[in-house]
Amino acid sequence: MKSLPPRADQLGMIRCHICDLVFQPAEEPGKAVRCPRCAAAVHRRLPNSIVRTWAFLIAGVILYIPANILPVMYTSFFGNGIESTITDGVVSFWNSGSYGIALVIFIASIAVPCAKFLILATLLITARKRSRWARLERARLYRMIEHIGYWSMLDVLVVAVVVALVKFRELATIEPRVGILFFGAVVILTMLSAMSFDPRLIWDDEE
């Protein structure tokens, strides 16, 4: 892409992530470069970005399995207790006609995490290859997953709120189950994964 302006890296410049100062670092090998204005550690590219992102992503995918298999919630009405997984919840809401709620839960807790896994994996692979393919779209995708990341916490929040609300002793109680813990961990890990990915890698050419 000849038309692209030169990158800060090519000009020997570094931008501080914290205070946006653009400066030319003094080359001292073996020492972390610090921002002359705010003394934050600055990097040309996030160190080990791809490896770290991969690690978080894989951990997230692994924990996503128990999050879906294990029950996330125990509801008991009149002594008749049921443990339900996220999928059960979606199915039962859909069957009982609450399509809206079913859809929200489905998007927040199944579609979004899966989309994040796929998008991050795609970004990582292409960044690794220094591919020039659809750079703009990839950058947009990255910004999207950064934004929707915490919405996946919706589920955890719902369970937390409902558990706190529904406490009618014998009549009805709702308790959290271990699955929701895994689900929260998945959300956190995918967010960490997205954070540790350096979007500037998208624009790096193979020299």
Next chain:
Amino acid sequence: MNDGPNLASEPHELRITPRRSRPSLIWLVPATAVLIGLAMLMHTWLSEGPRIAITFQTAEGLTAGKTAVKYKDVTIGTVSSIDLSSDGTHVVVHVSLVKSAYSLTHEGTRFWVVRPRIGMHGVSGIDTLLSGAYIAVDSAKSGKMTTSFVGLEDPPAVITGMPGRSFLLHTKDLGSLDIGSPVYYRRIQVGRISAYKLSDGGDGIDIRVFVDSPYENLVTTSSRFWQASGVDLSVNAEGFRLKTQSLDTILAGGITFDSPKHDRGTPAPEQAEFVLAKDQETAFAPPEGPPSYIQLKFDQSLPGLSVGAPVQFSGMDFGRVVSLDLDYDPDSERFPTIVNIAVYPQRLGRVLRKLPDAGDIQGQSAAPHSQFLGSLVERGLRAQVRPGNLLTGQRYIALDFIPDAPKVAFDAEAMPLTLPTIPSSYDQIGDRVASILDKIDKMPLESMGKRLDASLLNLETTLRQINGQVLPEASKTLKQTRDTLRGMEYWLSEDSPTQQSLGETLLEVQRTSRSLRTLTDMLGRNPEALLRGLP
């Protein structure tokens, strides 16, 4: 874009490909995730309990994935799926149990669905109205492990491990008893019926009762059980009898037991067998032993004699009427009644032991038995229908020795044995009454009536006369008589002048007679004095 600062000041390239001798620590994160995931997998795999299949007639109230399986009210599993059996006759409920429930999969473990039930013995399973049905478990203590069970349609009355004892009762008729029917001892509920089934031959019912601790020792070797079911209204030769237990047994039935006062016995062992009698009287009756059947032939109709009527021997209840049939005798062109009776020789008890020629009555062979009967017939044993209760018209059959009964041939080989009969005393009375009625019929009742009428008219006039004339006169006469009597009383009283003068007169007469006696004496001695005078 401007050229910016000169970059040629650095001749060498900055980018150094670092040699990665060791992986970054960041890989600990997915490694941890893998470990946790594996741990969870292992945990689920290890805590995976046995999977069993239970067959039921119906899956009413069961929901796959929801219905719990509870043992002692602890949830030990859930129904994972419900299928129809391959032949479509029942449902197969697949249950995944928790690991700790592995010991419950012995053969013989019982499963039943707890639903709300309303029966004669109360209401159960009300909690399932809200929570939905669940499958309850009663574990068997031993047996080999299995994964397929046949569920019970009704909850068992007795749960394994309950303190108490089971007994077997044999009966001919279940009555209003059912599983769960109470067992009473002196009207206190001490147990209940846990199961019943037809006996192997199909000619009776085996009832299993369970008596709870601490009452199990009340059941002794000499205990008698009888039905307390319902109302026993019997009309028999003794009249009406209405016997009832408490109100709830009238509604729901039950079993009562007791021991004879003189013979308490020792506590009965587990699974001891008893006979369930139909009422208390039967329960405490001496043992019947095997019945012998005897045929009786009566030449008259027998109104008031019914099947079940008692047969008495010397006033003892000895058997009962089994059947009544009408027969036709072409010779006499009459319709005799054939009565079959069952008698229980065992009821005679001590009589049997004392009779020298009673023979082996308990034996299966009929020969000595019938010979013994033959000797009794020889001595005048006859059957007779007698009125038992004039109010209800019930009759019974009496076997008795008739002193001057005509001799009858007795066939000891006949099957069934036939006893000679004599006409019933009731019929003799009837004959006499009939002849009296005949005589009455022959009387000239009409003319007698007319004459009686005329006589009555005469009597009326006579009475009128008596009333009008005779009675006043009579009263006058009576009055006079009374006056006369009063006068006489006056004359006869001690201080009346009459009495006085009479006394004086009598004294005078005394004196006179005395002087007369002296005179006669003197004259006796000296008769010449009459002529000569006294010397």
